[in-house]
Amino acid sequence: MSIRNGRRKSRQSALSYETGYAAGRSHGYRTGCCQTVLQSVSPPVYPVLPLRVLYIRQGFEAIDRGVEEALSALVSEPYTGNPGDLYRLASELRPDLVLVMNGLHVFPENHLEMVAQIRAQGIRTAVWFADDPYFTDWTPSVAVQYDYVFTHELSCVELYRQAGNPRTHYLPLAASTAIYRPMAVENRYHSDICFIGNGFPNRIGFFNEITPFLTRHRIVIIGALWERLAGYEKLAESIRLSWTPVDETVKFYNGAKLVINMHRGAVDPVYSKNARNIEGRSINPRTYEIAACGALQLTDIREDLALYYTPGQEIVPYASAAEFVNLADYYLHNEAERNRVAVRGLHRTLRDHSFRSRLFQLLNTVFPGESI
Incomplete structure (x- = not known):
């Protein structure tokens, strides 16, 4: 190797090191600042409510996990299940509330019949739409079958009320902070x-x-x-x-x-x-x-x-x-x-913007003055 080539490679190595060091320092500083925030902010504290709640997942991993974690902290008896088990679990558990996420895509064709049968047993039902307004050709017919409707989309509140469900409420989504969190990465x-x-x-x-x-x-x-x-x-x-x-x-x-x-x-x-x-x-x-x-x-x-x-x-x-x-x-x-x-x-x-805050708001809407 010539002296000139050796010097060129040394300069390139030094430049790569400086670039990598600067990038690492930058990401490290951000991570440190975030850790300070994590240590200084406590999650909201709410009373544990004497409620039995069955949550039916949609298959949105981050949202489902956020709701499940929130219910575990908010109600005395939280349960979760998949769409195909909706009627069986509701009949066996006799919960105070069946909460369904979205009620679309992965739910069986007779899911609305199951909801009607669950309501006939005196069990309250609620659906929380997370895909609005992208599937509003379908969602109004779903909304009218539930006791309560929650949607993260402002433009859909009046749509569901006009479709026949006056107990429709605007409820924004949130982040599962157990999943989405600051971290150092490669x-x-x-x-x-x-x-x-x-x-x-x-x-x-x-x-x-x-x-x-x-x-x-x-x-x-x-x-x-x-x-x-x-x-x-x-x-x-x-x-x-x-x-x-x-x-x-x-x-x-x-x-x-x-x-x-x-x-x-x-x-x-x-x-x-x-x-x-x-x-x-x-x-x-x-x-x-x-x-x-x-x-x-x-x-x-x-x-x-x-x-x-x-x-x-x-x-x-x-x-x-x-x-x-x-x-x-x-x-x-x-x-x-x-x-x-x-x-x-x-x-x-x-x-x-935790799911715990959102779910407390939802439960307070469904059970006003009864258990809260």
Whole structure:
């Protein structure tokens, strides 16, 4: 090896070391700040209610686990089951409440008949819709079969009331902080910008606009349908066209300098069942989940966003692709401010957006003055 080549390799090694050291220091500092928040914020404390509650899972791992953990802390007798066991478990356990998550997709065809039979036994039933408004061709017929309806979507409250269920309530989702939490992760999870979700048409259009910006950064995009990007070949090495497990999602969020949240388009004749063209007005569960990881989140704007996070302080909203690029460039170059916003978002999530808080609100609605 020549002296010149040796010196070049030494400089390259030194540069790689400095780059890796800086990245490690940056992620370590963020993790340390998040740990301070975790130690300073206590979960909400509620009385244990003398209730027997049967929860029927939908198959949304993070949401199901969040609800199950909350019920374990809130009621004296919590039970869980799968959709196919709905009627059998309700008949055997005779709970005070059967709570069904979503009631779509994986539920048997006769699930509404089972609900009617359960109600005929004097057992109260409730459904919590987590997919609104994307399947509103189907959900009104489900809603009218339950005693109580809860939806995370503002635009669907009046829909279900007009369909025939006056006991419909707006109840936002939350984050399972046992799953979504700050952590140190390996370098392979590190990125400048991360997005996890399917390439629905509105997202494809947005990412087409920001592709020139993304090519200048270390990015991660995970989900189906992204091969339809106009600049797919330019980003292909950074795209994983597959589903990723929840625990992997958490690691990618933790490894990113910033995470994009972009809601899917509600009016989509191919991927939605929403013939009424009901617009989405409420934030998705991903909003809480990203924040619970202590990651900086750049999100498109939904009507109720400011009810749950302070824009510019705990979360960073953008209204266009051009604004996103400007904001992303700013926060990528301003580590201290990036960490301040991320840590504030984590604090707000731990304090206000637990499933324990949401389930206490739900139980207080179903059993007003009876057991609470």
